[in-house]
Amino acid sequence: MSAAIAPIEYALPSELEGSLKALASARRLQILEWLKDPIAHFPPQEHGDPLEHGACNLFIVDKLGVSQPTASRHLKVLVDARLVIATRRKGWTYYRRNEARIAELARRIAAI
């Protein structure tokens, strides 16, 4: 050892890149689309206002047509990217769009 330390020639992973990766999935785009109008896309739910808290996890899993863990991971990616907001209530989790964050991202992409 040890020769020179390799310079970081690398493009550093930006937050923008992360957000784009979160968006670059048909499943996740679909979820965001549904969440635009939860009342139209999901069955009526008893505990948790669709508009205030969002759609129930179970409905999303069901409508996505994938297994529960797979849907869960997609939702986690969206939450981690702060594109959607999760709310726990009683025994369920509800998801809604983070409109502020989505708008901010749209602005950043417009400046690409």
Add this chain to the structure above:
Amino acid sequence: MSAAIAPIEYALPSELEGSLKALASARRLQILEWLKDPIAHFPPQEHGDPLEHGACNLFIVDKLGVSQPTASRHLKVLVDARLVIATRRKGWTYYRRNEARIAELARRIAAI
């Protein structure tokens, strides 16, 4: 055989998804950034107006700091997504941004 044919539960790959995948890479974001102002980011080139035709492939390869085939693939992804336009001239290839396409994509993302 043969049971029922599985229904397409799948979210179909959209063009939007494809564009987002093309964009969701630090290297490619970097290239688009550089191409905003080729004169500022690349050495002066003799054959091919940086503003009209874009930056010479060789400069991009060099500045990216990856091998020629790797850079070539990144550029191909951008061209295939129509985010940049390639021009062949003499023996070289020049790349420039497709501003119309980029703006259109930004609009679509704003409506996500």
Add this chain to the structure above:
DNA sequence: TAGCTAGATAGCTACCACGCTATGTGGCGC
């Protein structure tokens, strides 16, 4: 407190993207 159910985690497979080196190919220029 006990049981049940929503959701997360673990662990697997398959696939795709990114990096590389080696090699083709096609068009300029001498």
Add this chain to the structure above:
DNA sequence: GCGCCACATAGCGTGGTAGCTATCTAGCTA
């Protein structure tokens, strides 16, 4: 016409992501 140079293609290794089943955990309800 020949050689050379710019760029593409082939092929390989690796890491990350999406899908699955099985299982764990936490918190609601009775």
